[in-house]
Amino acid sequence: MAIRDKLIFIYSLTLIGIMIWIGLILLAPYLQSQSSVLAKFIYTVFAPTCHQISSRCIHAFGYPLAVCARCMGIYAGFFLGTIFYPLIKGFSAPSLPQAKLIILVSVPIAMDAVGNFLGIWMSSNWIRLITGALWGIILPFYFLAGISEYFLRQNKRSISRNLS
Amino acid sequence: MKDQRPGMFVPALIGGATAGVLSGIPFINCLCCLWIIGGGMLAAHFLSKDSPLPPTAGDGAIVGIFAGIIAAIVGFLISLPFSALSEKFVQGMMDRFSKYYEDMPSGFERFFSEGAFETSVAWTLIGLVFSVVIYSALGALGGIIGISLFGKKKVQTERGVVDVSKNTGDRQP
Numbered sequence: 001m002a003i004r005d006k007l008i009f010i011y012s013l014t015l016i017g018i019m020i021w022i023g024l025i026l027l028a029p030y031l032q033s034q035s036s037v038l039a040k041f042i043y044t045v046f047a048p049t050c051h052q053i054s055s056r057c058i059h060a061f062g063y064p065l066a067v068c069a070r071c072m073g074i075y076a077g078f079f080l081g082t083i084f085y086p087l088i089k090g091f092s093a094p095s096l097p098q099a100k101l102i103i104l105v106s107v108p109i110a111m112d113a114v115g116n117f118l119g120i121w122m123s124s125n126w127i128r129l130i131t132g133a134l135w136g137i138i139l140p141f142y143f144l145a146g147i148s149e150y151f152l153r154q155n156k157r158s159i160s161r162n163l164s
Numbered sequence: 165m166k167d168q169r170p171g172m173f174v175p176a177l178i179g180g181a182t183a184g185v186l187s188g189i190p191f192i193n194c195l196c197c198l199w200i201i202g203g204g205m206l207a208a209h210f211l212s213k214d215s216p217l218p219p220t221a222g223d224g225a226i227v228g229i230f231a232g233i234i235a236a237i238v239g240f241l242i243s244l245p246f247s248a249l250s251e252k253f254v255q256g257m258m259d260r261f262s263k264y265y266e267d268m269p270s271g272f273e274r275f276f277s278e279g280a281f282e283t284s285v286a287w288t289l290i291g292l293v294f295s296v297v298i299y300s301a302l303g304a305l306g307g308i309i310g311i312s313l314f315g316k317k318k319v320q321t322e323r324g325v326v327d328v329s330k331n332t333g334d335r336q337p
Contacts, residue, residue: 044287048187048239048295049302050196071196096221096312103313113195139305142221146308150222 003152007091010148011082014140018079025072029063042066058125069125070109073132080133081140089141094148097141109135172211172223176230179207180303183231184238190246200299203235204228204306205313212314219315221308228307232299239299240292 024042031039043052043066050067057064058072065072089095109131115121123131183203186192208224215223 040287041290044291045294045298048236048291049200049298068196074197094221096308099313102309113198139309142308142312143305146221146225146304146311149220150225153220153222 003155004091006151006155007094007148010151011085011091011144014144014147015082018075018082022075022079025066025075026060028066029060032063033061039063056125056128058129069128070113070132073129074136074139076129077133077136078139081137082144084137085140085144089144094145094152096145097138102138102142105135105138171214172227172230175207175210175214176227176234178210179203179205179227179231179306180234181238182206183235183303185242187235188239188242188246197302200232200235200302201306201309203231204303204308205310207231207303208307208310209314212311219311221311221315224307224309224311224315225304226307228303228305228310229300230303231307232301232303233296235303236292236296236299240295
């Protein structure tokens with residue numbers, strides 16, 4: 001498989017993964033409203049990664065989503081970032097974004113989280129969603145660069161082993 | 165060159181154990197997945213510190229995956245006594261309320277027994293298996309971010325201290 005094809009393959013898997021991930025989060029309240037046992041399964045799957053406090057969650061069909069508003073924002077941002085990734089980075093050699101970029105997008109979510117934690121202010125769920133999304137949108141640029149670099153390195157190693 | 169690849173166990177153990185403890189304790193675990201990403205970053209920091217070569221983003225991903233697996237197991241073990249405590253608390257509440265049974269609205273027992281307090285071995289194990297998978301992905305993300313933040317190293321050579329820029333893998337053998 002050519003390098004470009006490999007990168008497209010890794011990208012496609014990531015995109016499908018995050019789509020399934022967000023689909024499950026949105027599906028949970030609907031299934032709960034239908035009293036389906038699958039709802040409990042989805043809430044259980046997401047429980048270790050999120051506190052799932054009902055007042056901190058966006059509600060649909062009368063029930064909370066499977067994760068809180070901030071986590072939902074992060075995953076929605078990750079999805080958006082993955083969509084934009086080929087337009088910005090393309091499928092050439094993977095490279096990490098500059099470190100200052102992650103520091104910059106971390107400021108709103110960090111300020112909001114610290115302010116809420118210390119009780120200085122109480123943000124609405126929509127603010128949590130937006131600050132989470134701002135942070136999440138940059139994450140695929142790191143994730144895809146790191147994972148692609150690892151697999152390309154393995155590829156190079158196996159080629160050099162075959163040559164020697 | 166191959167021998168110079170960094171040892172990943174200790175950094176992954178430190179990052180994973182820290183993330184697992186913080187994500188397993190109630191109230192502190194309000195930062196959700198951010199603890200796991202933070203654990204991956206911590207592992208990448210120690211990897212970068214201990215490594216003779218500047219680690220690559222791929223190294224960060226791998227150490228992050230290991231940190232995520234360790235965090236899932238540690239978090240699971242830490243959360244066990246807390247979930248047992250919360251079950252005891254709910255049981256105590258139900259016992260107290262049952263003394264005032266006639267004054268309580270109908271269906272109050274179902275109110276407490278439904279939802280988050282319902283636990284079983286099967287559901288707990290399902291949660292553990294999925295958390296290993298999810299924490300691995302989040303740990304990998306943290307590890308990669310950690311390399312972008314801490315990956316720059318100064319290497320001592322015969323000519324003096326040289327700044328080595330972040331290695332994204334292009335210079336790998």
